[in-house]
Amino acid sequence: MAKFEIPVLSEEPAEDVPGIAVNAMAHSRPFVAKPEHNAPLGFPGALVDDWQEKALGRMGDLLKRFRSLRVFLDSCVKCGSCADKCHYFLGTGDPKNMPVARQDLLRSVYRRYFTLPGKMFGSLVGARDLTQDVLEEWYTYFHQCSQCRRCSVFCPYGIDTAEISMAARDIMDHIGYGQKYCNEIIAKVHKIGNNLGLPGPALSNTLSGLEEDVLDQTGHDVKFPLDVEGADILLVTPSADFFAEPHVDGLIGYAKVFHQAGVSWTVSSYASEAANFGMFIGSYEQMHKVSNRIRKAAQDLKVKRIVFGECGHAWRVAYSFLNTLAGPWDFLDPNYPVPQHIIEFTTDLIRRGGVTLDKSANAGMVLTLHDSCNVARGARMGDQPGGQFVLPRELIKACVPKYVDMHPETTHDKTFCCGGGGGLLTDDLMELRVKGAKPRVEALKQVMRNDGVTHMASLCAICKSQFTKVLPYYDIDMETVVSIHGLVSKAIRLGTNHV
Amino acid sequence: MSFVTVAYGVVFYVATVVLVVGVFNKVVQFARAPAPLKIPTMPAPLTRHGAAGRVAREVVLFESLFRSDKWLWLFAVMFHAGLLLVLLRHVRYFLSPEWGVIWDLVVLVQPFGLYAAFALVGGGIMLLGRRMVLARIRYITSPSDVLLLLLILLIGTSGALMTFVVHTDIIALKQFFVGLMTFSLNPLPTDAVLLVHLFCVAVLMIVFPFSKLLHAPGVFFSPTRNQCDNTRERRHIAAWAASLESDCGS
Ligand code: SF4
Ligand code: SF4
Numbered sequence: 087m088a089k090f091e092i093p094v095l096s097e098e099p100a101e102d103v104p105g106i107a108v109n110a111m112a113h114s115r116p117f118v119a120k121p122e123h124n125a126p127l128g129f130p131g132a133l134v135d136d137w138q139e140k141a142l143g144r145m146g147d148l149l150k151r152f153r154s155l156r157v158f159l160d161s162c163v164k165c166g167s168c169a170d171k172c173h174y175f176l177g178t179g180d181p182k183n184m185p186v187a188r189q190d191l192l193r194s195v196y197r198r199y200f201t202l203p204g205k206m207f208g209s210l211v212g213a214r215d216l217t218q219d220v221l222e223e224w225y226t227y228f229h230q231c232s233q234c235r236r237c238s239v240f241c242p243y244g245i246d247t248a249e250i251s252m253a254a255r256d257i258m259d260h261i262g263y264g265q266k267y268c269n270e271i272i273a274k275v276h277k278i279g280n281n282l283g284l285p286g287p288a289l290s291n292t293l294s295g296l297e298e299d300v301l302d303q304t305g306h307d308v309k310f311p312l313d314v315e316g317a318d319i320l321l322v323t324p325s326a327d328f329f330a331e332p333h334v335d336g337l338i339g340y341a342k343v344f345h346q347a348g349v350s351w352t353v354s355s356y357a358s359e360a361a362n363f364g365m366f367i368g369s370y371e372q373m374h375k376v377s378n379r380i381r382k383a384a385q386d387l388k389v390k391r392i393v394f395g396e397c398g399h400a401w402r403v404a405y406s407f408l409n410t411l412a413g414p415w416d417f418l419d420p421n422y423p424v425p426q427h428i429i430e431f432t433t434d435l436i437r438r439g440g441v442t443l444d445k446s447a448n449a450g451m452v453l454t455l456h457d458s459c460n461v462a463r464g465a466r467m468g469d470q471p472g473g474q475f476v477l478p479r480e481l482i483k484a485c486v487p488k489y490v491d492m493h494p495e496t497t498h499d500k501t502f503c504c505g506g507g508g509g510l511l512t513d514d515l516m517e518l519r520v521k522g523a524k525p526r527v528e529a530l531k532q533v534m535r536n537d538g539v540t541h542m543a544s545l546c547a548i549c550k551s552q553f554t555k556v557l558p559y560y561d562i563d564m565e566t567v568v569s570i571h572g573l574v575s576k577a578i579r580l581g582t583n584h585v
Numbered sequence: 586m587s588f589v590t591v592a593y594g595v596v597f598y599v600a601t602v603v604l605v606v607g608v609f610n611k612v613v614q615f616a617r618a619p620a621p622l623k624i625p626t627m628p629a630p631l632t633r634h635g636a637a638g639r640v641a642r643e644v645v646l647f648e649s650l651f652r653s654d655k656w657l658w659l660f661a662v663m664f665h666a667g668l669l670l671v672l673l674r675h676v677r678y679f680l681s682p683e684w685g686v687i688w689d690l691v692v693l694v695q696p697f698g699l700y701a702a703f704a705l706v707g708g709g710i711m712l713l714g715r716r717m718v719l720a721r722i723r724y725i726t727s728p729s730d731v732l733l734l735l736l737i738l739l740i741g742t743s744g745a746l747m748t749f750v751v752h753t754d755i756i757a758l759k760q761f762f763v764g765l766m767t768f769s770l771n772p773l774p775t776d777a778v779l780l781v782h783l784f785c786v787a788v789l790m791i792v793f794p795f796s797k798l799l800h801a802p803g804v805f806f807s808p809t810r811n812q813c814d815n816t817r818e819r820r821h822i823a824a825w826a827a828s829l830e831s832d833c834g835s
Contacts, residue, residue, distance in 0.1 A: 106720050151825060153618035154808045160611070161803030164730050165661070166715075166722040167653040181724045190725065203729075203795045211796075212727035238626045240653035242643065242661075243800055244809035246624065370621060374829050406623050406816050413820045423817045463627050466814055471628035499628060 090517040092559050093177055099493040099529040103170045104179035111180040111521075115226045116514045117266040126273035127372060130262030137261040138216050142199055144260040145253075149200065151370075154249040159196045161243045162186060168237040168245070173502045174230050177521035182227045185237035185247040191223055192254050221263065228254040229265060230518055232510055233366065233399075234459035234503035251508070252368025259367055267512040272363050275376050280325035280359035286313075289355050292328050300338060306580040308345045310337075310353070315387050317352035319344070322360045322380055322404075322425070323395025324547035332569050333550055336396050339571025342578050343432050346441050351393070354383035360400035361547065365407075366509030373403065377411040390419040393426045396569060398546030399507060401427060402464030427467050429545065432574060433477045436484055443484045443577040452488045453573070454539045455479060456526065456553070457501035458546035472498070478570055482543055485573040490537040496529040504544075506552030523556045530562070543570045590761070590773045593783060597765060600790035607794025608802060615806040621823035629814040636813040643810055660711040667705030668737075671744065674698025678759045679766065702745040709738045733796065736785055743782035753779045 096102035121131030134140055149156050168185040170176065175183040182188060194214040197204030204213035214220060233248035258264055274283040284292075293310035300308045311317060321344075327337040344351045357379040364373030384392055392415075394404045404425045409415065415424040423430070435441050455478055467473040475498045483489045496502055505522030533539040544550050544567055554564040630636045642648040647665075651658045673694045682688050713734045716726045747753050754774040764771035773779075792798070805811065 103721075106724055149618070151619065151621065151823075153615065153620040153806065154624060156618045157615055157803050157806045157808070160615075161797070161800040161807070163797045163800050164722075164725050164727070165650075165657060166719070166725055167650055167657060169721050169725065171653070181721060184721060184725065186725050201795060203792075207729075210727075211729045235626060238809050240649055242647055242650040243804050244626055244643070244649065244807040246626065246809050249624065370826060371829065374826075409816050409820045410622060410822050410826070425817075464624075466627055471631060471814065474627065499626070 090520070093521055093524045095524065095528045095531060095560065097532070099496055099525065099532055102176070102528075104176065106181040107179035108181060111174075111178045111183065111230060111518065112226060114230060114515060114518050116229050116510070116512055118225070119264040119266045119269040123266055123269040123273060124259075124262060124264060126276055127259070127264075127269055127369075129259045129264055129269070133262045137221070137263070140261045141216060141221070141257050142195075144257045145196065146200070148253050148256065149196075152249070152253065154246065155253050158189070158243075158245045158249060159193050162189060162193065162245055163242075165242065168241050168247070171237050171240050172231075172247075173234070173236070173505060173525045174232070174518065174522045177505070177524035178230075178518070180230075182223070183230055185231075185241075185245075188227055188231055188247055189245070189250045191220070191227055192250050195220065221258075224254050225258060225263060228258070229510065229515070232459070232503045232505065232508035232522070234507055235463040236459065236500070236502065239463065239499055248508070252365070254368070255366070255509075256368035259369065264367065265509065267514070268363050268367050268509040272367070272372055272376065275359055275363070275379070279354075279356050279379065281361055281363070282325045282328075284325055284328060284358065286355035289328060289353070289358055293353065296334070296338060296341070300341070304580055306342075306345065308338075308341050308580070310341050311351060312353050313355050313387065314350070314352035317350045317387060317389055319349055319351035319391045319393050320357075320380075320384050320387060320389040321351050321353050321393050321395060321428075322357060322383075322400075323353070323428075324360045324397040324400055325358060326547040326551060327395055328358075330551065332554070332565070332567055332572050333547055335572030335575055336569030337571075339569065339573070339575035339578070340395060340428050342575055342580060343428070343435065343441065343571070346578060346580060347431075347435050352387060352389070354387060356386070357383035360394050360397045360404065362400060362403040363509060365399060365403055373407065374411045377403070377408055380408070381412040385417065391422045391426060392418065392424055393428055393431055395428050396545040396547070396571060398458030398460040398548060399464070400547070401458075402460040405465035427477075428571065429477050429481055430467050432571070433468075433481050436481070442579040443574070444579055445485060445487050445577060447576045448486045448573055451486045451541050451573075452490060452537065452539045453482050453486045453568075454490050454492050454530065454533050454542050455482060455497075455570075456492075456504065456530075456542050456544045456549055457497050458544060458549050459501055459503040459507060461545060462499050462501045475499075478543070478545055481570055482573060485577040490533050490539055492529040492533050496525065502526045502529075504546070504549040504552040505556065507546075507548050511548050511552055519552060520556050520559045523552070523560075527557070527560045527562070530566075531560070534562075541566055541568050543568050543573065545570050586770055587772060587775070589775050589780070590770060593761075593773050593780075593787075594765060594770050596784070596787045600787040604790040604793055608799075611794055611799055612802050612806075615802065619823035619825060620808045620812070621826045623812050623814075623816045623821050624808050625812040625814055626809040627814060629812065631814055633813050636811050640805060640807075640811050643804055657715070660708050660715070662708075663704045664708030664712060667701040667703070667708055667741075670694060670698045670701030671705055671741070674701070678755075678762050681763075699748060702741055702748065706738060706741040706745065709734055709741060713738070729796065733792070733798070736789055740782060740785045740789065743778050743785070746778050747782065751776065751778055 238246035
């Protein structure tokens with residue numbers, strides 16, 4: 087099935103640290119963006135002639151713009167506390183996938199051109215010239231980081247390799263050496279409004295199709311409104327929710343919850359995407375531009391609230407950055423947080439007795455939860471720290487007869503990335519994705535074996551796509567992965583106790 | 586005045602200036618660099634006080650390191666606690682009993698400081714050993730990492746040697762440093778161990794602002810640790826980012 091070796095799983099998760107295999111993943115690199123992918127984002131079409139000078143110039147700009155970059159490049163003591171925490175290192179053994187070594191790819195150049203000892207002593211202090219080889223190494227290994235932030239949890243100075251990867255990708259974009267997958271997608275958002283390039287009419291068809299399906303199945307006239315001016319709630323959800331499995335079950339779940347809550351809501355064809363790939367390429371400007379589509383949609387449709395669907399990195403940008411990028415939200419109803427997560431919405435409704443959930447609809451299912459990395463370490467839900475762990479579990483437990491957590495070293499803020507985050511969910515990185523999933527799959531297999539777990543819920547479009555594709559490599563059925571609101575969709579009793 | 590006294594006087598003036606100016610510059614650079622986005626590693630405290638507490642726990646208890654690697658944590662605590670106590674003990678070479686309460690504290694710390702050298706050297710040796718033995722740590726080690734550890738080990742062992750084996754003329758030494766602080770030069774004892782000890786200290790002071798020793802000020806400025814989680818309640822925007830606002834039409 088694969089042209090590469092599938093990692094051998096260990097019985098006990100999170101204990102198996104590989105020996106180092108130098109250059110084991112040196113061949114893994116995604117397609118380089120072509121001029122037509124770069125132009126819509128305002129980046130040079132192809133590698134510019136004076137790329138070295140431009141790259142250093144951009145690095146200097148970023149050092150002035152981002153305290154994180156400056157402090158992180160100066161403060162690492164090479165203690166290696168982060169070294170065995172990255173799923174890509176654990177899955178591949180390539181030492182350049184140790185977070186500290188990944189940072190050093192950029193740090194060595196920083197030291198060479200921006201610090202005194204680097205200028206004077208060179209390699210003695212780990213400094214390197216920015217050569218073509220170094221650039222190729224950047225391209226290779228900064229596209230083997232899913233910006234999951236697990237390394238930052240364990241670093242005594244909180245050094246977040248995601249910040250370094252973002253800066254490196256931004257530098258590469260500025261010299262015309264960006265990644266096709268991300269840039270192509272961002273261009274689609276600018277032009278059409280979502281990552282998939284699904285235009286308004288197609289969206290409208292899909293949504294009315296869903297209305298018919300739900301009516302057939304339940305006898306209830308659950309609406310899937312599009313571009314309805316004056317609706318209370320603007321739903322912003324990852325575009326995968328519009329058609330892919332198991333994502334779409336989640337969308338049906340949201341619609342049923344809204345229906346049951348008796349609120350009016352709408353999707354916007356202009357801002358029909360929760361994801362913001364601007365973060366992956368480390369571009370504040372691109373993130374800003376993508377985010378402001380949501381602001382415009384909210385204003386045009388005169389909504390009162392914004393609710394986000396299930397998506398990990400989208401929720402990070404929404405929760406942590408949206409107010410900065412596209413606020414202030416003073417035109418929305420101040421009684422609700424902006425933005426709100428659909429899981430916050432639904433759990434709140436449950437607590438107020440607004441919905442009845444019937445676990446027997448999911449009889450036979452034993453669930454576990456994959457905490458999505460960007461929800462876990464990049465955002466929050468509810469009003470307490472750690473609500474992002476509590477609310478999804480509470481919701482799942484309300485929908486299914488049995489719930490089991492995976493190994494504690496692999497959940498909550500220690501969760502592993504699915505292996506496909508951060509702009510790596512592309513077929514040209516299949517080997518990396520399969521290997522990067524190893525730590526998660528080990529923990530999943532353990533609960534499947536010991537506790538009879540049948541399904542793993544996820545609250546992120548990337549995780550869902552990644553797992554459905556990658557789990558079969560490890561002999562796990564792709565249908566093991568479910569949307570949290572897919573569970574809600576089955577369990578919810580329509581037409582009972584309206585609030 | 587002997588050549589050695591003059592030379593060491595000059596070296597320590599230079600080292601002090603480099604250390605103070607260098608670290609001050611870095612701190613200003615860290616502090617001035619804007620943090621355009623809120624990036625605390627979640628879950629994070631909801632208030633600024635909470636975030637200050639989080640940083641304090643990192644500084645005092647090495648909290649994140651503890652979660653990561655218990656052995657490394659132990660070596661690092663030995664090393665740093667040893668260093669701190671040894672430094673506190675050295676305060677007596679610069680102050681006099683007129684300092685009242687502070688002097689009392691310095692006196693209080695003496696017996697601990699005495700043996701802290703063993704923690705410092707022991708911890709340092711373990712840290713160095715780890716760099717040699719563990720393949721993945723060896724991979725990320727550059728020569729400067731080893732040299733810095735050796736330098737500190739040399740300082741620690743030469744210091745301990747003078748405390749326990751070959752005592753130096755501590756009265757004269759104190760007069761030398763008190764003299765430097767009042768810009769007058771008193772003769773420095775010239776036993777080899779002391780000269781090595783002091784020279785290494787001066788080197789350490791000079792490399793401090795240019796090396797990874799910047800983790801000491803850096804930890805206070807790390808946005809993933811010192812930011813609180815309140816983005817939905819308060820809008821956070823950096824000056825350079827605010828200039829983008831005009832071109833989004835709202
Ligand atoms: S952010 Fe995640 S993928 Fe990137 S280096 Fe850290 S642990 Fe690895
Ligand atoms: S844990 Fe932090 S300080 Fe230690 S090597 Fe990793 S990034 Fe550097």
